[in-house]
Amino acid sequence: MVVVLRPSPDKEKLDSLILWLQSKNISIHQVVGESKVILGLIGDTSKLDIDMLHALDIVEDVKRVKEPYKEANRQFHPEDTVIKVANTQIGGGSLTMMAGPCSVESEEQIVGIAKAVKEAGATILRGGSFKPRTSPYSFQGLGAEGIELLKIARKETGLPIITEIMEISQLPLFDDIDVIQVGTRNMQNFNLLKELGKQKKPIMLKRGMSATYEELLMSAEYIMSEGNENVILCERGIRTFETYTRNTLDLAAIPVLKKLSHFPIIIDPSHATGKSALVGDLAFAAIAAGADGVMVEVHNDPAKAWCDGAQSITPDTFRGIAKRIIALHEFMKTL
Amino acid sequence: MVVVLRPSPDKEKLDSLILWLQSKNISIHQVVGESKVILGLIGDTSKLDIDMLHALDIVEDVKRVKEPYKEANRQFHPEDTVIKVANTQIGGGSLTMMAGPCSVESEEQIVGIAKAVKEAGATILRGGSFKPRTSPYSFQGLGAEGIELLKIARKETGLPIITEIMEISQLPLFDDIDVIQVGTRNMQNFNLLKELGKQKKPIMLKRGMSATYEELLMSAEYIMSEGNENVILCERGIRTFETYTRNTLDLAAIPVLKKLSHFPIIIDPSHATGKSALVGDLAFAAIAAGADGVMVEVHNDPAKAWCDGAQSITPDTFRGIAKRIIALHEFMKTL
Amino acid sequence: MVVVLRPSPDKEKLDSLILWLQSKNISIHQVVGESKVILGLIGDTSKLDIDMLHALDIVEDVKRVKEPYKEANRQFHPEDTVIKVANTQIGGGSLTMMAGPCSVESEEQIVGIAKAVKEAGATILRGGSFKPRTSPYSFQGLGAEGIELLKIARKETGLPIITEIMEISQLPLFDDIDVIQVGTRNMQNFNLLKELGKQKKPIMLKRGMSATYEELLMSAEYIMSEGNENVILCERGIRTFETYTRNTLDLAAIPVLKKLSHFPIIIDPSHATGKSALVGDLAFAAIAAGADGVMVEVHNDPAKAWCDGAQSITPDTFRGIAKRIIALHEFMKTL
């Protein structure tokens, strides 16, 4: 950690800061420049509160040198995390295709789609039972019933299932779910993250709409620090000034997060854009950039979808996209 | 609601859409332009899923005309909401000054600050017991113990207290809290909002870091739609590209939210900027723009604060700022 | 265009608005909803000032239905624009690889790099002679001398050249340049755009750092409306809250701009990220998403680059990336 001091710092205050840092087993290296003095802090600075240092009168700026995450850090965990889910795996060179409807609506719907996406090559079935909706008047998902329908679809197809949790009290319902999804609005629901850290189950953590890479990794750290190493990251678009697409898909996240951390990365072009016509091209882009997989919304009849229909594609369209994703993923291995 | 059709829409699909809308008691008004056709939808469109309409092949764009919130809407609720809290009130021309430390640390600390801010003119004591921290290794607050210390400070000073809730299971601990705060990361924790909607207690809802005005009002709608009308809005800075300040304080929120809705508005310049030197000027700006009050972090010794010290000011500094806030608030009434 | 009126509009003002619109040959279609009235405006609304309509007391909102650009609009210009540049073409299924240093520094440097990138498969040589630098103390480019050096490199290699113009008075120096680049900071330098519209030469227009797709297309419209149809669009990253990368590359721009307009699209992953380690993966992603080409910074020795070295890659690295780009571009045709 580097602390930049204000010009001509009060000597007494500086001594007191140095003493306090030393009491935390931090040793200090002073660098006296032409107009500024900086302190290089050596030791375990991860527990120092950077905001507190900022607070001091004599401090102008504080810059972190070491990443604030440990378990999530590629540097201390050089091997890629590979996650077994039923008979498939996420990461490690495998291609993950999560597909399914935004919301589970009925047995007929979810089983129908599950069969269709399986045939097209999907490896995991997605479907929402608890839906975080901006409006209290929108359909909020089937809840527990939706979870049961997902299990039926799994039984019928053999596809493992992923579905979103919205709060701790729902956890018992997720006992038999293969991958638990934490949605963008809950990426910093720290109590939920800690609780999920006590599970063994794979957790797919979606990037918050305005979360930095570091914040996403700190949230993964919350899960890992409680003991659960089965974390998958998902980029699903960030909020920017551009309104033509619902969000802006940030594909640089793929090589960046691969460099900084060791988790598999899944890309969700459906939510990122909110437009089904863009899903294919962005899914291809994700695979070409090195993603471990994609999550795509598929609905048997978009016009009848209860929610988020705009970004859904039909099983037929998905079949075409999936085929190309598979071929591209194979091709990328040869490059 | 206005639906813009793609050029030359398939007649059969269009008829089917119109029939479906009519089945929802929506009547349709077609406007045929030079290159586009639009449908004006008349009736209760609040339950129509705008995303679903987007999904249709024949639809190019959908534009909402009516605001999607009702209870929160000034149009249907023209009177200002005024909230009684112990012997003070929020809104209705009163000046609310919430002040206190980021985190409750000890009885001595919180009682000391409570006395100091009361003397300076604060009307409500703030202090965090459950702290949403980006890092799992940062101090997470005293929890239940902090709540008890806040009550002691209230007893000693008579100041009502506001503190943040992080999840539903903490609710029983908030039984005797005067105002419950929902933090920026929980603005779209819809389950929590619904639960708080079943309380009678005032809820201060902080704007999410990347939430639009409409999303903030929809979250207020979640609370109101369950029966709790005691909602206070708080602008605390939004996330932008500027990194010098922690966030960008959006003071246009004051006149905008006053126009669109009927809630009292509190401004938090401490979290918005992360820099104590900016708090005073932005608090004055907030009052001049018509805010019902401000929330300011005050710490007895910023250098020793356990968290967020950078944005804290001392009781002495607060005294000066508060005095000017009070004078300015009085002056604004005469303008 | 759709005009949403405020509730209970003043009848006299409404009549006056309608008369005024009719005088502009706009016919009006009123749609009376439950709580709002909207006007559907039919006719050539492209000359109506949307802001002026907003200004009226009786108007609550104005929503455009028709895109404000014509020449740039795919709807009125369904064929892809294909641009011949010397013996190569941009668009129409060809792969364009623009490569070269950020700044032209010396004959040895530019000729050396030109030869290396040509051998690796580049189709156009890039190199900056006039450099828009944030600081007045940074190297501002060789100017006219740099242009001459580029021509020498062209002569030596046969590669056509692209370089950036910064103001109208520099135009004579660009007489013999193959493609003129308009940089991100000049995307809305409207006088420059109009002047470039009077040329015949291909213009590559880079998206402004905070420009929407519509604004980018309106700037292309400026060029086309003066008669120059040879426009190439370039996505080079937009400014967001994420600071790990210099900007956020928005690859959804590719399918979106292809749908809305007819121009070739080039992606610049070097400037977008500011990190050479990310260039390859994002270039592959761009090609997979359907881009017509990429622009990559290549320097013979990044450590000695005068500017923007952080995002440069060496000829050796470029060779590997280019080979894979070419293979991927071929492969995408088979998908």
Added chain:
Amino acid sequence: MVVVLRPSPDKEKLDSLILWLQSKNISIHQVVGESKVILGLIGDTSKLDIDMLHALDIVEDVKRVKEPYKEANRQFHPEDTVIKVANTQIGGGSLTMMAGPCSVESEEQIVGIAKAVKEAGATILRGGSFKPRTSPYSFQGLGAEGIELLKIARKETGLPIITEIMEISQLPLFDDIDVIQVGTRNMQNFNLLKELGKQKKPIMLKRGMSATYEELLMSAEYIMSEGNENVILCERGIRTFETYTRNTLDLAAIPVLKKLSHFPIIIDPSHATGKSALVGDLAFAAIAAGADGVMVEVHNDPAKAWCDGAQSITPDTFRGIAKRIIALHEFMKTL
């Protein structure tokens, strides 16, 4: 400047970097931490290219300690800049009220408004003659004729005038203009800035729509480094995800820019919000936060304005707002 090295840097490369830095008269202070090594660079680092350092394999990050601007820096120029304009001054405790129409349209219009705003207390007349418009089909201003009309209005009222320049070739027309405005889209038109730096005339530099404080100050530095010290900064809203207002007015800019630099600060609430109903409240907020003045669009009949009417207010409304601004400015001196 602080250079953070990657773990286990290549010794030869490190030595070569150190030698190169020393050749630039930079001395180096190494700080060896637990997992990282940092170099503290001492000397005049303003000419070092930060991007170039980033480029080196062995470098992980580079952090600036000293601000990159000198002339604009409060540290080296502690006195407030106060600018005389005719019989008024900008900065130094004076209240500047710039008011007038978005576009100059006719003698009658501009003289009429000039008289009205003068009577209301305006100190400078604003009016656009060269208008940067997103669409080539929108009214682009009267050009040279508008400048003449502004001079007539000045003669009639004695109000000095400010108007926007769009490119260097227009400079001769600005000979007799009191303050030259550089618009948001030209904040980084560096050639224009340099040319304006050679003038003696006051330049009001508007913050770019997505410019950081540092970038704004670097643009001011461009002007000052050529010899013109008469720079005024103007905050006019930044681009964010919120679309209800045209831009987000960032009032923290006032205390921040006052701390970092020495220039007068003007706030433009009209362009920031695009909504005339918000102008008053935000103007008051600006004054309360310490702005040196405001710039407000005033039009004699908003419904007939040729451009930007939505954000204009009538002379009557302006009279009320100006009166309150004046009173508030006086009051703030007593706080």
